Amino acid sequence: MGGSAFGSILQPTAFPRIPPPIYQALKGSFLSKLQEFYECVGVPTEAPEKLDHGDLDFLAAIPKAPFTDSSVPHECIRDAICATYMNPMEGNRTSNYAVPIKPGAWAEFGFAGLEHQCRKDVENGEIYYQVDVHVCYDKDEWDRTMFFHSYGDMGMILGLISRNVGLALGVKGLKIPDPPNPPFDLSEHFEEIAEFLGLSMQRYNEGFETKRDVFEWAASIRFFDPSQFKSQGPGISKVKPERKMYAEFVEWVVAMRQEPSQDQTDRLSRQDLRAPTRDVALAFFGKKGEFEALAKARSDRLKLKGCFSGSVVHDWAEMGGYWKGVKLIMDEVRARMGGEEGILKFLEGHSENDLKKAVLQVKSDLGIVISPEVLQAEEQAPLLMPSSSTSGTLVGEIVVDMKELAMASGKDE
Incomplete structure (x- = not known):
């Protein structure tokens, strides 16, 4: 549910779940207002089969004039979207805005009764939309964040699968975990990363109608072995309980592991699964020499020490x-x-x-x-x-x- 950023001043019930028709109308309205201030503004594609929405999430980058050499003041965004409250965060972070819902606003969408009930659940009858605006450092970061946060928990699911095959995938790209040393960067470009992982970007661009579509696409990563799948353990971050799509994916993999399809059997017999993922990744991205040089430098320092x-x-x-x-x-x-x-x-x-x-x-x-x-x-x-x-x-x-x-x-x- 939205409103978590304003828990100290507003009741949680002051931020009702938003029906899809209203959400779509609001998204278009707020999008046009934010585009007055940023060159790049977008909303990551929502999770499939979603019945309602808790808040509205926008990604923005590259301020327009007269703010090209600075950041857009939070007050400008607040006034543009008619927010009453805001939780401003400086730099490349997420700021939160509470926009009041005008009485009767949901009636034209056929949700007058729901709006009435939502107002009854709040002491003063005032309800709000929570609008989150995350400002990215540049266009590249905006592109990466748009991809990774699309389709609900898709990015987290890809990250979990990557951890299972010895890699680390996040908003900043693909890396090789190398504890106790810092992770080693392989690539920040998701098109290139998808090619390496064997993920079809054509299928991604076509869109996913169901969560099952997302699961099947994510599980097509060429190194993924359901029989060795783990959702807990070293290097795997704990996930909040509200990440239901993520939890459903874990359950789906467990079920798939019990009854593997012919496609999975064929894929698991391929040579690339027998080769160390790290070596394959370093060769694909042309980073073997750099990785070995760093390893040698660390070894030399330890030897001298x-x-x-x-x-x-x-x-x-x-x-x-x-x-x-x-x-x-x-x-x-x-x-x-x-x-x-x-x-x-x-x-x-x-x-x-x-x-x-x-x-x-x-x-x-x-x-x-x-x-x-x-x-x-x-x-x-x-x-x-x-x-x-x-x-x-x-x-x-x-x-x-x-x-x-x-x-x-x-x-x-």
Whole structure:
């Protein structure tokens, strides 16, 4: 039911369910008013077989003059649609408006009695339409949101099926879940995504008359295996109870699993179901190289953290809490080996123990000697060291007499 955004000031019954003929008339009226302010305005196609509506949802993008360089003020929308109350949200979010229903407005549609009953259910007899306006960042986001929110819970159903085959599909496109790392983007374009998933956009554009039509189209995803279907578990978000179409789809899949059709049997025997979905997706979208490069970069960072971190070098060189010395050693090792990439290359042909020997050699070359005087000097003054290096090999030398620096520091006192 509409009105959830105004629970603090209006009764839930102040927002009655809207009969389809009235809903269609209102949609056209509000659409024309919103088009005065935005280049792109639309309503996602409603769920099939819907008997009534709780509110009116509009998607908008690209403000018209004089608001081309800013956002359209909420007050302009409020006044244009004659709303009494509003719940404004800044940026690319959904704002809510409560538009009063004029007495007798439903009579011309043959619902005078229903309107009368709805008014009796409210203390003051005042009833409203809830109009939600979601402002998209640009045309691309508008297109994606229009698609994903069409036909009721269709987008959520596609998202659930995608999760079942190891992918993540949402308003922002198709991704590969890669926990604990961020999801990896495959595509933001639903035409391209539909082609990959084996979904017929021609069938989608023809429209769906029933929920069963939507279910069958969604379940035609080429990787979908009803026998392995799950609606709960890791990576699958919980869904609100009011998402009845979503729940009906889950029940439909369970029933379909018990009596698979010949088409399902043929589809499940295809080769692409035996291939890892991730690999097929990366190849289709041309993202394999990028994905592997990111994976390698993460692996390299972990490898360096495990064998060339400050704590590791500190322990190898027995620095006794002398962290400035640790930094000097690490900087010189990087300089001599050609940065962290050089260190990783070194580790490809050598062991961690060889790296430890290199660290100890650099400590010796720098002349770092740990003593109470050195630690005291570090506490009293910053240590500025020159640096010289050669590329590729552990050659070259920087000689630093730490004892002399400590003694000099003591004389200054």
